[in-house]
Amino acid sequence: MDGAALFVSLKLALLTSAMLLPLGIVLGRSLAQARARWKVLPEAMVALPLVMPPTVLGFYLMQAFSQDAPLGAFWQWLFGGSLNFSFSGILLASLVVNLPFAVQPVQRAFEAVPAHLREAAWCSGLSAWQTLWRIELPLVLPGIISSLALTFAHTLGEFGVILMVGGSIDGETRTLAISIYDRMQAFDESGAGIMSAMLLLVSFLTIGVVYGLAARQRWKRHV
Amino acid sequence: MTQPETARSEAVGPGTLLVNLTQPSPIPLAAEFRCGPGELLALVGPSGSGKTTLLRSIAGLYRPSGGSIRCGDELWYEAGGQCWSPQRRRVGMVFQDYALFPHLDARANIATALGHLPRDQRHQRAMSWLEMVHLEDFAHRYPHQLSGGQRQRVALARALAREPRVLLLDEPFSAVDQVTRRRLQRELALLRERLNIPIVMVTHDLNEASALADRICVLHGGRSLQQGAPSEIFRRPVSAEVARLIDRPNVFTATLVHGADGPRLAWGDWQLEVTEGLEGYAEGSRLAWYVPESDIILQRADRSSQHQDENQHEDENQHQDENRVRARIEQLVVLGGVSTITLALDHEHQTMRFDMATHTVRRSQLLRGQVVEVSLLATGIHIMGEASQDAIPPEEI
Numbered sequence: 001m002d003g004a005a006l007f008v009s010l011k012l013a014l015l016t017s018a019m020l021l022p023l024g025i026v027l028g029r030s031l032a033q034a035r036a037r038w039k040v041l042p043e044a045m046v047a048l049p050l051v052m053p054p055t056v057l058g059f060y061l062m063q064a065f066s067q068d069a070p071l072g073a074f075w076q077w078l079f080g081g082s083l084n085f086s087f088s089g090i091l092l093a094s095l096v097v098n099l100p101f102a103v104q105p106v107q108r109a110f111e112a113v114p115a116h117l118r119e120a121a122w123c124s125g126l127s128a129w130q131t132l133w134r135i136e137l138p139l140v141l142p143g144i145i146s147s148l149a150l151t152f153a154h155t156l157g158e159f160g161v162i163l164m165v166g167g168s169i170d171g172e173t174r175t176l177a178i179s180i181y182d183r184m185q186a187f188d189e190s191g192a193g194i195m196s197a198m199l200l201l202v203s204f205l206t207i208g209v210v211y212g213l214a215a216r217q218r219w220k221r222h223v
Numbered sequence: 224m225t226q227p228e229t230a231r232s233e234a235v236g237p238g239t240l241l242v243n244l245t246q247p248s249p250i251p252l253a254a255e256f257r258c259g260p261g262e263l264l265a266l267v268g269p270s271g272s273g274k275t276t277l278l279r280s281i282a283g284l285y286r287p288s289g290g291s292i293r294c295g296d297e298l299w300y301e302a303g304g305q306c307w308s309p310q311r312r313r314v315g316m317v318f319q320d321y322a323l324f325p326h327l328d329a330r331a332n333i334a335t336a337l338g339h340l341p342r343d344q345r346h347q348r349a350m351s352w353l354e355m356v357h358l359e360d361f362a363h364r365y366p367h368q369l370s371g372g373q374r375q376r377v378a379l380a381r382a383l384a385r386e387p388r389v390l391l392l393d394e395p396f397s398a399v400d401q402v403t404r405r406r407l408q409r410e411l412a413l414l415r416e417r418l419n420i421p422i423v424m425v426t427h428d429l430n431e432a433s434a435l436a437d438r439i440c441v442l443h444g445g446r447s448l449q450q451g452a453p454s455e456i457f458r459r460p461v462s463a464e465v466a467r468l469i470d471r472p473n474v475f476t477a478t479l480v481h482g483a484d485g486p487r488l489a490w491g492d493w494q495l496e497v498t499e500g501l502e503g504y505a506e507g508s509r510l511a512w513y514v515p516e517s518d519i520i521l522q523r524a525d526r527s528s529q530h531q532d533e534n535q536h537e538d539e540n541q542h543q544d545e546n547r548v549r550a551r552i553e554q555l556v557v558l559g560g561v562s563t564i565t566l567a568l569d570h571e572h573q574t575m576r577f578d579m580a581t582h583t584v585r586r587s588q589l590l591r592g593q594v595v596e597v598s599l600l601a602t603g604i605h606i607m608g609e610a611s612q613d614a615i616p617p618e619e620i
Contacts (some may be wrong), residue, residue, distance in 0.1 A: 015498035119284050122309040123383055124336035134335070136324045 001194050004171040005179035008087070012175060013155040016094045017148050018103035024147050028106030043211025050100045053169075061093045065165065083165075090166035090173050097161050109143025110136070145213045153206035156199060205223040232234040237295045240389050242281060244290035248277050252287050252445040258389075258421035258438075264450075265436035268468060273445035274425040278391050280616065281423065282316050283309035290293075294388050294421075315382030320398065321374045323366040329353060329377045330362040336384040352380040356410070356486055372403035376410070381419075392424040396431060408435060433457065441465050458515050459605050466513050466607075472576040473516065476610040479508045488604070490579045491570030495546040495599060496538045500606030511610040516577040520594040520605025521564075521587070522547065545598040550575060552593045557581055564589070566597065 013090040027046065049057060065072045065083035075083050083089035084177050113136055137144075159177045167175030168182060176195055183192040238260040245251040252273055256303040258264040266274045279285040281292055283306070285297070292300040299307045315336075323332050333349040340348055353359045356376035366374055374394060382390060395411075396404045412435060415422065426432050432439050433453035440450045441460075448468070449461045460466040463474045477490035479501060486501040487494040488510065497512075504510060550566035553574060562584045575597070589595070 068586060114320075114322070115323060116318050116320060116322040119282075119309070120316070120318060120324070120381075121335070122284070123282055123314060123316040123385075125310050125313070125338045126335065127310060130338075135324055 001193065002174070002176070002179040002183075003193075005174050005176045006198075008171065008174060009176040010101045012087075012091060012094055013015050013152045015091055015152045016098055016155045017102075019091075019095060020098055020151055021100075021144070021148060024102035024106045024151075025137075025140075025144065027103045028140075028143070028147075029110045031103070031107045032110035037104050043175045046103050047100050054158075054160025055098070055164060057097065058093070058161040061096065061161065065089055065092070085165075085167050085169060085173060087166075087172050090162050090175075094155050094158060094159050097158055098154055101154050102147050105141060105143045105146040105150065107143075109140035109146075112138050142214050147211050149206045149210045153203050156202055173194050230506070236597045238388065239295065240281070241291075241293040242277065244277065244280055244287045244292070245344065246287040246289055246445075250278075250287075250291075250445060252276065254440075254442060254447040256440045256444060256447055256450055256620075258423055261415075261419045261435045262438065263415060263422040263424060265432035265439045266442055267427065267429060267432045267439050268442035270342055270427060271444075272442040274427075275393055276444055276445070278316075278393050278423060278425050281389065282314045282391055283307060283311075283312050297388075312389075313385060313387050314389045314391055315385055315387030317375070317378045317382050317393065317395050319394045321366075321378035323374055323377055323381070325366050328363045328365050329369065329373075332366070332377055333384050336381045339385070339545060340387050349384065351378075352384050355383075355414075356380045360509060370403075371399040372407055375399060375407055378415075379411075388420060390418065390420055390422045392422065394425055394427070396426075396428075404431075409453065411435060441468055443468055446518075449482060458603070460513060460607065462607055463511050463513075471513065471515070472574070473519070474511060474513045474607070475571060475573055475575075476509055476511050478508055481506050491548070491568060493546065493548050495548075495604060496601040497604045497606065498602045502604075504609075509610045511607040513605045513607055514599050514603050515605075518600040519575065520545075520578045520598040520600065521577075521579065522598060546601060546604075547596050547598050549596050552589060552591055552595060555584065555589060555591050557584070566595070607620075 027042075031046070032042060034042075062084055063069060067073055067082060067214070072083050075081070075088075081088070081090070081190075083092060083144075109132070117135055118131055121135045122128075126134060155202050156175075157177055158175070159181065162173065162175055163178055163181075168174045168178050174182070177200060180192045182194045183195070240258045242257065243255045244252045250273055254273065254277055256264060266277060276285055276287075280287050280300070286300070286306055289302040291298065291302065292299075294312070299312050300303060324335065327335065330346065330349045330353060333352050337345040337348055350359065350362060353362055356379060358373060358376055358380070361369060361373060364373075366377070367412065369377065375398070381393070383515075384589075389512050397406055399407065408431065424432075424436065425578045436451055436453060439453050439456050441448045441456065443464065449456060449465045451459075456465070456469060457471065460469060460471060466472075466474045475490065477488040480487050480489045481492065482494060484496070486497075486504070488497055488501070489495075495547075511537075548568065550568045552564060553567040554563075554565035556563045556565075560581050561578050562581045563576060563578050564584070568575065591607075
């Protein structure tokens with residue numbers, strides 16, 4: 001059992017989920033309310049990480065993170081460290097990879113809220129913020145929880161991109177998924193087995209939470 | 224009603240809603256109407272006539288390109304100028320699908336509109352609104368646990384809870400069954416007595432409009448064609464278009480002639496006497512005219528064979544102003560207690576239609592194909608002006 005890898009994985013998954021939450025809400029809501037002709041490109045951009053091979057995505061991220069590229073150079077200037085082979089680097093990569101998981105469930109949930117409800121809230125005297133807070137967010141809560149759970153679980157399991165960008169530095173970039181791979185390379189089947197079982201359990205719990213909440217919320221979703 | 228009928232129909236006092244909206248596209252609008260406090264104005268027209276767009280414009284949910292909306296001394300909207308937000312306008316709106324918040328129970332739905340009250344008073348006030356609409360036992364039910372009629376009442380209570388300056392109702396009775404509709408309409412009629420704000424209701428149901436509204440505004444293609452009390456509109460539609468929109472048949476054209484007894488309408492073999500409206504037209508003018516169903520009187524059918532010529536006055540009991548015409552029963556449709564009779568006239572491609580009690584039809588032994596005589600009351604004949612060629616064909620509606 002690789003305790004350091006478990007810690008890196010959990011830290012990465014929690015930070016990714018937390019940082020993508022506001023972004024997912026803002027992007028999901030804008031895309032849900034945007035006119036069809038304006039949202040084709042942004043929607044495609046958000047969905048791109050879903051269809052791109054992880055190694056390809058990892059390759060481009062590595063290129064962008066390098067100190068010769070504007071992003072990498074900027075990071076270097078800002079924090080004095082490299083993005084490649086660092087925890088910051090895999091966190092940034094993880095944010096990109098998980099964008100569709102964070103945005104899409106929230107977008108679908110916002111799309112399901114009838115426009116009339118917002119108008120009714122305005123006519124009832126609620127400001128735009130009050131409408132978001134008291135009417136829209138409670139109604140899209142199942143979507144937000146789905147997005148959190150999917151992002152969390154997917155980050156725990158992400159392999160290709162993390163390996164490309166972060167390598168396998170103990171306590172810094174070696175996540176549970178990479179550790180399993182390393183153990184298999186070292187013929188340590190029992191170690192890989194324990195960690196695999198753990199990831200399986202986490203995945204199962206995540207899906208349970210998503211479906212459980214969806215079922216619990218469904219009774220409220222009649223409009 | 225607290226105010227006398229006359230005062231309400233022409234009220235331009237404080238709190239009157241004045242709407243004047245124009246827009247060439249995407250939804251053409253050219254509507255002008257007003258609604259005084261305590262008055263219920265029905266916007267009536269076929270679907271796509273811009274009714275809902277006008278209502279949404281008043282609420283501040285839609286911004287047309289031209290015109291203005293004024294409520295009392297507040298200017299809510301002026302093209303190119305200010306446009307108040309829906310929150311600031313303080314309107315109560317009942318949406319067609321009610322738009323209740325599904326995650327809030329009935330009481331919380333109403334409390335949402337009570338933001339103007341201190342927090343600790345909201346729940347109590349929401350309860351009193353629920354009592355007002357007889358739903359005090361349903362305070363903790365969620366919208367999906369309520370029937371259609373109950374939802375509508377929660378929506379109405381929520382709209383009124385804001386103490387709005389204007390109440391807007393978008394087809395408020397369209398989503399409930401017939402029995403519930405009648406009950407809700409009665410409740411609205413009762414509730415109105417306590418409301419001293421303008422009420423604008425959108426409906427395509429003419430019976431509903433004439434039963435509930437003080438005034439009706441007939442719309443077509445975003446244009447307001449006529450406004451007035453329901454009885455006025457039904458008796459005196461300003462044009463053939465309005466008559467068709469309010470489902471009033473019996474619009475014909477005839478030629479003005481000057482006879483010995485003054486101006487008459489030459490219509491086929493007959494010269495019709497008209498009490499008023501013929502002044503100011505030149506001899507030979509083609510005039511569009513309308514006669515309400517209530518002013519068509521079926522004479523006994525067995526007399527028809529004795530008919531000789533125009534404007535018979537053979538029956539002493541009949542008044543001087545009767546205009547007897549002869550026609551053939553083309554269609555006789557029995558719909559329960561009421562039968563609709565369609566008459567064909569030799570000289571006229573339009574048919575004449577009116578309703579009669581079915582028992583009268585049976586007693587008079589009316590049959591299809593039979594030739595009958597009807598009197599058109601001279602006081603009822605309404606001249607709508609020169610007949611235009613571009614009048615919309617009936618199929619369009």
